[in-house]
Amino acid sequence: MNSISLTTPLGKDEIKRLKIGDMVYLSGSVYTARDAAHKRLCALIEAGKTLPLDLKSQVIYYCGPTPPTPQRAIGSAGPTTSSRMDRYTPLLLKNSGLSAMIGKGNRSSQVVKSIVECGAVYFSATGGAGALLSQHIKSAKVLLYEDLGPEAIHELSVENFPLIVAIDSTGRNLFTEGPSEYKKLIGQ
Amino acid sequence: MKTLPYKKVVSAIRQMCIEAACNLPNDVLSKIKDAYREEPFPRAKMILEQLITNCQIGSSSNIPICQDTGFAVFFVSMGTDVCISDDKTIIEAINEGTRQGYKDGFLRASIVSDPLFSRTNTFDNTPALVHVEPVKGDTCTITLLPKGGGCENMSFLRMLKPSDGKDGVVKFVTDSVIDSGGNPCPPVIVGVGIGGTSDKAANLAKKALLREAGSLNPDPLYAKLEKEILTTINQSGVGPLGLGGKTTALAVHIEHFPCHIASLPVAVSLNCHSARKTVISL
Numbered sequence: 065m066n067s068i069s070l071t072t073p074l075g076k077d078e079i080k081r082l083k084i085g086d087m088v089y090l091s092g093s094v095y096t097a098r099d100a101a102h103k104r105l106c107a108l109i110e111a112g113k114t115l116p117l118d119l120k121s122q123v124i125y126y127c128g129p130t131p132p133t134p135q136r137a138i139g140s141a142g143p144t145t146s147s148r149m150d151r152y153t154p155l156l157l158k159n160s161g162l163s164a165m166i167g168k169g170n171r172s173s174q175v176v177k178s179i180v181e182c183g184a185v186y187f188s189a190t191g192g193a194g195a196l197l198s199q200h201i202k203s204a205k206v207l208l209y210e211d212l213g214p215e216a217i218h219e220l221s222v223e224n225f226p227l228i229v230a231i232d233s234t235g236r237n238l239f240t241e242g243p244s245e246y247k248k249l250i251g252q
Numbered sequence: 253m254k255t256l257p258y259k260k261v262v263s264a265i266r267q268m269c270i271e272a273a274c275n276l277p278n279d280v281l282s283k284i285k286d287a288y289r290e291e292p293f294p295r296a297k298m299i300l301e302q303l304i305t306n307c308q309i310g311s312s313s314n315i316p317i318c319q320d321t322g323f324a325v326f327f328v329s330m331g332t333d334v335c336i337s338d339d340k341t342i343i344e345a346i347n348e349g350t351r352q353g354y355k356d357g358f359l360r361a362s363i364v365s366d367p368l369f370s371r372t373n374t375f376d377n378t379p380a381l382v383h384v385e386p387v388k389g390d391t392c393t394i395t396l397l398p399k400g401g402g403c404e405n406m407s408f409l410r411m412l413k414p415s416d417g418k419d420g421v422v423k424f425v426t427d428s429v430i431d432s433g434g435n436p437c438p439p440v441i442v443g444v445g446i447g448g449t450s451d452k453a454a455n456l457a458k459k460a461l462l463r464e465a466g467s468l469n470p471d472p473l474y475a476k477l478e479k480e481i482l483t484t485i486n487q488s489g490v491g492p493l494g495l496g497g498k499t500t501a502l503a504v505h506i507e508h509f510p511c512h513i514a515s516l517p518v519a520v521s522l523n524c525h526s527a528r529k530t531v532i533s534l
Contacts (some may be wrong), residue, residue, distance in 0.1 A: 065294065065295065065298075072261055073288050076438070085295065093291030100371070114508050118254075126257055127319065128319060128320070128358055128362075129360070130315075130319050130358055130360040131358045131359075131360070132358070133315075133358045136315070138313055138317065139315065139316060139317040139358055139360070140310075140316040140317065140318060140321075140360075142319050143318070143319075144319075144401075144402060145401075145405065145435050147404045147435060150391075154476050156361070159344040168434055168435070168437065168493060168496060169402075169433060169434040169435040169494060170433050170434060170435070179341070179411075184389060188434070188493055188495065190299055190302045190303070190306075190316045190493060191402065191434070191437035191524070192303065192437045192525055192526040193302050193303060193306040193310040193317075193318075194306070194308070194314065194315075194317065194318045194319040194320075195306050195315045195318075196302055196305055196306040196315065196318050198315065200311065202491060212373070213361055213373040213375060214319075214360050214361065214362065214373075215373075216496055226302070227516050228295070228493075228495065233377065237432060238495050238496075239433055239494050239495065241496075242295065242491065242494070242495040242497075243329075243488065243489035243491060243494075243496045243497075244299050244489070244497075245293075245488055246293045246296070246491060246496035246497050246498070247489045247491045249292065249293060250292060250498075251485075252489075
């Protein structure tokens with residue numbers, strides 16, 4: 065497994081060299097956004113308005129964390145199911161210059177197509193490992209849509225956040241190739 | 253008649269919510285550790301190792317092991333000789349305990365008051381979902397299953413024909429798990445409800461998740477079916493997170509009930525590897 069350290073914002077060249085199965089340790093800023101936040105952002109795009117945050121070369125993390133305790137920057141913070149964002153992703157990718165998304169689970173063929181067209185990348189974080197992943201989040205603040213509670217857009221500062229490249233900028237997909245690779249290993 | 257003080261029930265429920273969020277039950281953790289030892293695929297092994305570390309961090313630092321602290325689903329076996337003080341029902345006590353537990357434990361509020369239109373967060377994770385079953389005696393046993401949305405969305409119901417038989421059941425259940433891929437956070441625990449009506453089958457599938465992970469149905473025919481389905485699922489190669497590997501499911505639990513001559517309802521309820529639950533008897 066190839067191991068690569070990256071810092072946001074992510075340039076096109078950095079994204080191009082990422083291949084499925086690579087381990088990435090991400091540092092810098094990432095923005096959380098889930099279903100309700102995506103709905104609002106895409107409504108603005110459709111209405112021809114400017115987005116309230118600049119996502120060019122940035123990373124969106126599909127995450128709704130638990131609330132911070134007085135001692136911590138953030139609570140538990142693992143990825144949520146990405147396919148719920150599939151309806152919004154092509155529009156957002158084309159209109160925001162977004163570089164990468166972090167979530168769990170496979171994406172639709174339309175999303176894969178726009179990942180290729182826009183030169184983006186999709187990372188898988190470890191679903192259900194919210195306690196472990198929170199250790200890599202150094203600070204967190206609510207940036208937008210506070211009324212959405214856990215679905216608000218948070219700006220997180222992450223350090224060596226562990227990720228796996230699941231869909232790369234050429235459209236290769238670890239959700240189809242990973243199981244085949246395993247079967248080859250055991251000689252099936 | 254035994255009277256349970258309302259405040260005592262509320263406080264017990266509050267504690268159950270917090271404990272369930274931060275601690276994976278030993279039966280599930282030991283299944284993940286077994287899977288880690290037996291996993292030949294390096295990527296899958298690394299992911300399973302992360303899951304074990306995650307549980308250690310959760311219990312030692314008192315932080316929820318998953319950010320989705322779930323819909324608070326309760327199964328209550330209520331003794332017919334038990335009542336709650338202060339003219340309250342068990343459902344009122346559970347809702348108040350859930351409200352306090354999710355707030356005081358810094359757990360995520362994941363419930364919206366209206367499912368379709370306003371979708372406004374209730375900010376205290378209520379209402380809880382409560383299934384009450386009367387039993388004889390003077391004890392009240394309460395099980396909490398905090399159910400994450402990601403795995404709950406991968407629930408399936410199929411009204412098979414009686415002629416579909418055992419093979420139809422195996423195909424439907426295995427396809428459900430394999431098609432779900434990485435969405436429900438595999439390795440999963442698979443709850444299967446067979447028989448009854450459509451609603452009964454769905455309830456049985458959920459109840460099957462309450463069993464000790466890997467325990468077998470007492471009926472040898474169903475126990476054999478559980479093993480067969482588990483083997484078939486784990487031959488798929490879906491693996492942890494859906495990124496390939498030996499371990500797609502940790503266990504398959506089947507519950508069954510009599511059914512109509514025309515029917516063969518089958519429901520599937522998946523639980524993620526973060527298969528949390530707490531039980532108390534009052």
